[in-house]
Structures are given as C-alpha cells and as structure tokens.
Amino acid sequence: MLKYDKSQQAVLDEFFKEETTWYIQQVLNNFLTALFIFISSGIMIIPHQVWNIAEDKAMLFIIYGLYLSAISVYGQTYTVYSESGEVKELYKVIRWLPVSACQFRLYRIRKCAKLCVKCTVAIMVIRAFIAVGFMHNFCIFDLIIPVIFNLAFPVLLSMVAVFLRER
Amino acid sequence: MTEIKDSVLAFEGVNGKNRKFRLKNVNFRMEPGYIYCIIGENGAGKTTLMRCIMDEYARYKGNIYFEGTDIRGRHSELMEHIGVVSEDNVFFEDRTCIQNVNMLKMLYKNLDMDRFEAIMKKMNMQEGMTYKKMSRGEKVKFQLAFAFSHGSRLYLMDEATAGMDPVFRIDFFDILRTLIRDEMCTVLMTTHNTDEIRKQTDYYAVMDNGQLGEFRESSSMGKA
Numbered sequence: 001m002l003k004y005d006k007s008q009q010a011v012l013d014e015f016f017k018e019e020t021t022w023y024i025q026q027v028l029n030n031f032l033t034a035l036f037i038f039i040s041s042g043i044m045i046i047p048h049q050v051w052n053i054a055e056d057k058a059m060l061f062i063i064y065g066l067y068l069s070a071i072s073v074y075g076q077t078y079t080v081y082s083e084s085g086e087v088k089e090l091y092k093v094i095r096w097l098p099v100s101a102c103q104f105r106l107y108r109i110r111k112c113a114k115l116c117v118k119c120t121v122a123i124m125v126i127r128a129f130i131a132v133g134f135m136h137n138f139c140i141f142d143l144i145i146p147v148i149f150n151l152a153f154p155v156l157l158s159m160v161a162v163f164l165r166e167r
Numbered sequence: 168m169t170e171i172k173d174s175v176l177a178f179e180g181v182n183g184k185n186r187k188f189r190l191k192n193v194n195f196r197m198e199p200g201y202i203y204c205i206i207g208e209n210g211a212g213k214t215t216l217m218r219c220i221m222d223e224y225a226r227y228k229g230n231i232y233f234e235g236t237d238i239r240g241r242h243s244e245l246m247e248h249i250g251v252v253s254e255d256n257v258f259f260e261d262r263t264c265i266q267n268v269n270m271l272k273m274l275y276k277n278l279d280m281d282r283f284e285a286i287m288k289k290m291n292m293q294e295g296m297t298y299k300k301m302s303r304g305e306k307v308k309f310q311l312a313f314a315f316s317h318g319s320r321l322y323l324m325d326e327a328t329a330g331m332d333p334v335f336r337i338d339f340f341d342i343l344r345t346l347i348r349d350e351m352c353t354v355l356m357t358t359h360n361t362d363e364i365r366k367q368t369d370y371y372a373v374m375d376n377g378q379l380g381e382f383r384e385s386s387s388m389g390k391a
Contacts, residue, residue, distance in 0.1 A: 008243060011273065011274060014273050015270075015273045015274060018270070018273060019270055083259065083260050083261050084260060084261060084299065088257075092257045093257050093258065093259065093271075094271075094274065095221075095222070095223070095257075096221050096246060096249075096251045096256065097246055097271060097274045097275070098242075098243040098244070098245075098246040098247045098274055098275060098276075099243055099246075099274055100223060100242055100243045101223050101224065101242075102223075103243070
C-alpha cells in the first residue's frame, strides 16, 4: 500500500542535500529542464482564444512532449548518477540500506510535483495576464488547461507508475 | 527447536521465486551467536533465499521473522540491523571508503564512524582507497566494516569468501568470531568450500533444487 512516510522523506531530503556525487549531472539536468520548460512554456502561455489546442493537436503533441521530457529529466537527478562514464541507477546503491523503494519513488514524485506546481502557476498567471491585459477577453480554459496538462496529468502518470509497482 | 521470538531469523513455510530459481517450503530458525552456512550447487536457491530477506519486493509465500517479528513491509527498519556482504552490493565506485560511508550514514539512525574507523584499522585497511581500485578481498573487508559500523545483528554473506586468499580467509573468520563474541550477532553465509564450513562455521545445511535440509553441526560434516 502507498504510504507517505515523513521521517523517510526527511532522511532523503537530507541525503540529496548533502550528496554531491551527481553535482555536474544535476547542473546539466537543471539546465535541460529549464531549456525544455522555457521552450514549451513559450507556446503554453498563449491564451485559449489565440491557440485552441483542439484545433492544433500536432503542436500540442510536440510542446507537451517537450514539457514531459523536462519533468522526466528533472526527475533523473533523483534516480540516476554518472560514474566512470556510465549512467547508474541510484536505487542499486540504496536497495539494501534502510530506505524503502516506495518512499524513494514518492520522493521523486514529490520533487517533480513541486516543479509542476510552479510551472502551472506561472503559466496560468501569464496566460491570464495576456488574456485580460492584451485581449480583454478572459476564458476559463486559460486556467483549466494548465491545471490538467501541466499539473494533474504528469503527477497522475507518475503516481500510477508507482502504484502499479507497489501492487 | 528455538521459539520464533527467541530466534534471530526464522523461515516458516517459505516458498519463493526469483527469476528461474525457486524456494520450496523452507523452514529453519537461527539462534544468536553462531555462524550458519548454506551449501549447495549453483542455482540451488541460496541467493534467492538471501534475497527474500534483503529485497523489499521479494515474492514469497510463508513467513520470515527477524527477532520474532514478521519482516514483511518493514524493509527500512529491518536493514538498520542487517549487514550485507556480497559481490552484488553496490557502492559509489569513484569514491573512497570514508566518502562512501559519509554519504550513506545519513540513511542510518545509528551509524558510528568511530566503530567504522576502528575495524578498518584492525583489518589494515586504508580509508582513503577508492572503491573501484580495491581488490575483491578489500571490498569484502570494507563491506564488513560498514555493516559493523551500523551495529548489525545479522550478517548476510553471499559467497563473500569466494576467491579470497587463504591468509585473508583465516583473518576474515577471526574478525567474524570476534564480532560474534563481542556483539552477540549472527552470520548466515553461503559458500562452496566444504573445508571452510567444517573449520569455520557452527551449523550448515544443504540446499538442493530450492529445498533446504536441516541445519547440522558443522563439526559433524562428512561423518556418517
């Protein structure tokens, strides 16, 4: 059963704060995450009245794929590390240590969810600002679309993956 | 037979599967303060048995008890008290012994650096050695010191002595004996070396095709 363990999450927080093995990789991951989010957000901030996703599915696919890639790359900071030119799974190091695999996965979800929340809020605010400030025509989809696509779907996707693993 | 609550480790009707290897109705109880050994051919299920204890997602039916409590769903709590010495144990290869311990100590509640340094010194090991540059024997020594530093009460050693030179092998068992005497801990190991079992362990059991025989006194090995 999925159960959020606060003490284990605090231990993992401490571990990733102190740990520097993957520092260079972390910088690279953060750079790629920022780049992908910047590119995808450039389109995602366009209000519904100008860019209707139902009419431009191809663009939605590309932009949303880029956004999901950004979240995935960010999540890798907490799952893999590079050593001697090889990419290795961090879980293999800690699998026989006092850390639950479930908590380890939930930790990554928590980190990714935090990033999704920040992106969603930023996209919603900018969309609303453009819609109201420049077009004088605010639409409820300007709030709903980012919540669904930028927050709910990516988080739900990773939760389902963890739930299936825990069964 | 020892009661489950008094045993360090107890298997009760354990049937398990790990890829192609199976366990068939494994039952045993281990008392504290002894070295137990499981012997068997490759593929007999020795590692599968160890993995049932160590792996959080090990699939098995039946019950496994550590110090009288079922281990299911208690992986993180359990691994505080279990030390693993195995070729499959992974550490940060580019880091030194001391760097590895400094990183991983955050995950333990009671990892004692002084204990780690003391046993490393006792084994003539340099803390500044990079993990990937260490020989197999040195890696075993380091893993033993790491397990010792967090106060393990059960040591699981999967073919830890394979490929060890005879001199170090004697040292290794001397260290183990000291640990067992001073800390009242228990060792469960697997090996292929019958001579080692007879001389260095207290009890042995034969594993064949997933079935584990009864634990017998190692000194009686080979006698009719």
